[in-house]
Amino acid sequence: MNLARRTWVNVFARLFGSLSGALAGVFLARGLSVTDFGFLSSTFALVGVATLASDLGVSQTTTRLVSRHPEKSAEIGWIGALQRGSLALLFTALSCLVILSQPVPVRIASIILAVSIIAAAGNVGQSLLLARLRPDLVAKAGLVQSLIWTLGAFSCWLLSGGPVVFAVFFLISQIAQSCVVLALSRDLLRAPRRALMLRLAKPIIASSVTVGVGALAWAAMQRLPIVFVTSTAGAQEGAFLGVAGRILDVLFIFPTVAAATLLPVLANRAGSAKQGDVQRRSLALMTALGAVLAFGASIGGGAAAVIMFGSDYVASAATVAVYSLVVLPFAVDCYWGTQLIAANRGSAMAWTGIVSALVSITLAIVLTPTWGAVGGAFAVLLAQSLRALCLWIAASDLRQRATRWDQGVSAILVVVAVGAVSFITDISHVLAVTPVLGILVAGISSVVFALIIMVLLQIRWREFLAVFGRGA
Structure with missing residues (x-):
């Protein structure tokens, strides 16, 4: 299997993982009470941020260094494993302290979920496999985790298992993924040379922290508001924001994959005659994709929540509508972020992430007591829009590669x-009461809006093929 096929296998696995995760969320919501689902949604958000904090750039740094120095793969891999393992223990303990405020039955399930932070530490082997250009093996491990978690959640829903059983299946899926990764990368983790490890440890740790700050800050911006919503407005409001988050995770797949496909196109065409054409139209394409997803999902998202998660979540329609709008500034964020990374300016991702995370958390604290889940969703929307603006400022010397018209339309749509x-x-909210009609109206509105956007931004269908298909 050549590298291109291996890469597409990995992309497919990511898509499958995101969709199966959303499906598992449906089973979770239907198998638990609204209150229990709210508490567990808050815990999942907390665990997600803590897992990224325990990684803190280890994965990216390990992949980069092993690619450059394959003869030192064992030492680099073990440094990464020890760093991530120690941080995982620390953040598991901190997460458990936050979880202690939950009711006893849910508290046990949440502690089990927190242990998955430690279980995920074994995934540092993914970095070694990626460095050896084996994304297909990483994909296999991801598929194992997705299948165990989704089938486990389905079984719990079918058999009316409680929150503890759900949590156990999630922990098993994480352990299984780590075991598969370590088994596939065991040849790259041969006995390390201790003297070389000690010499490499300090610069590797410093580099990984710098790289990881941006990703951690973005996760904090997106995920932590639900923790404040649950603790201040109640578990029911947390459940509504959790449902909205599951839908948003599915929407995020499309701009994320588009940006991942666009990055090698920009990198491969750097300095070529075609580079300018691709860059000039990319913002229009990403803006159109984000706008259609955002406005379509915001209109029909409440109806989709009722169909997917049940009639108990009719009241989540407003939260889903606001949260779905986040995908538009996120798509713009993906464009400018991709431009900066392609220009080797990834440091901008860190400071913009920190600023937006602080704004998101502050607004969530201020808005949640009054507006509940809607306030938390609005905090993320404003913070994500601010981050897109910050990236636009950071890419000041790259902006001429996109036309002023495309930049103007992109900014106006976000506003x-x-x-x-x-x-x-x-x-x-009105359409959520009659969900079938809501989905129909959202579908028709999305098609009409897509046609308007394509005319407004002068997009032709063949441009999608040129940039994201044959042009790659």
């Missing part, structure tokens, strides 16, 4: 998305 929150939430 409209933020300003239209009240109007869209009202529509979404």
